[in-house]
Amino acid sequence: MSSIVDRRRFVASLLLAPVVTSVTTGCVTGRNRTASGPLYSGLFVNVEPVRAKGINSYADKIALYQKRGLAEVYEGAIASGKGLPTLTAEIHSISFGSEVESFSFTMGTNQPLYPRNVKITDWLEGFAVIRQGGKEIKRIKVLAAHRIDGNRQWSMADDERRLIELTRFFAERLREEVGD
DSSP states (O other), rough: OHHHHHHHHHHHHHHHHHHHHHHOOOOOOOOHHHOOOOOOOOEEOOOOOHHTOOHHHHHHHHHHHHHHHHHHHHTTTTTTSOOOEEEEEEEEEOOOOOOOOOEEETTTOOOOOOOSSSSEEEEEEEEEEEEEEEEEEEEEEEEEEEEEEEESSSOOOTTHHHHHHHHHHHHHHHHHHHHH
């Protein structure tokens, strides 16, 4: 009896092995940068839509940190002069959440009860634009909604560390949306 049960378990394990392997290793979409070599001949950032809203100096900061984020995310996937397409992160809007919430008050007192875990959502919206030979061949909308812990000391919207995190997150979302 136990040998039959053992055989059934063995056969079941053989049948489930591919399923378990794909679940534990994850499914990879798009091209693998190490297996197929470089994906793009250049990475660019276009912040003109943000600049058109009148925030030139902040647009420059966004461009600087977005270039760094893209370079980190696409490390090893860029080769110049290979006839590959270019990738442009086109930023259209940025929005920082705030900690301003309605605070509840403790019963019988006027002392506010401050929330312990405030989550703030920052947004960066734009497009991934792929060009080949100067012609746009693909445009993909990218929306990065990055949640941060509002209780951090540096959670002010003008703090550069917050902008760095948001632009890095946008670069990661861009790569996911493009499927590379």
